[in-house]
Amino acid sequence: MELPEGIEPDQVKVAAIVAIAVVVLGAFLVLRFIQKLILKLVILLALVGAGVFLYAQRDSLDDCQQRVRASLGRDCVCGFAGFDVTVPGCTAVSRP
Numbered sequence: 001m002e003l004p005e006g007i008e009p010d011q012v013k014v015a016a017i018v019a020i021a022v023v024v025l026g027a028f029l030v031l032r033f034i035q036k037l038i039l040k041l042v043i044l045l046a047l048v049g050a051g052v053f054l055y056a057q058r059d060s061l062d063d064c065q066q067r068v069r070a071s072l073g074r075d076c077v078c079g080f081a082g083f084d085v086t087v088p089g090c091t092a093v094s095r096p
Helices: 009-033 037-071
Strands: 077-080 083-086
Touching (some): 009 037, 009 077
């Protein structure tokens, strides 16, 4: 899947930070309002897993952008959570 061309990697990174903040807020709400311990633990584990996944994807996107810009790679696309993100200012170099 590919994100629309108007969305840049920096915007995706900001959106990931916002999503992590939403996950933290959700975890707080779970701790505050859910009474059953097992359900609370399961939901918290899922939210922590989602937060860690988003943070890891954000770091991976940074690394990919740096590699693409440094090496003038064959294509100017990085992945983020299963979506392709085009690196701005990158022109694909076709190599024989």
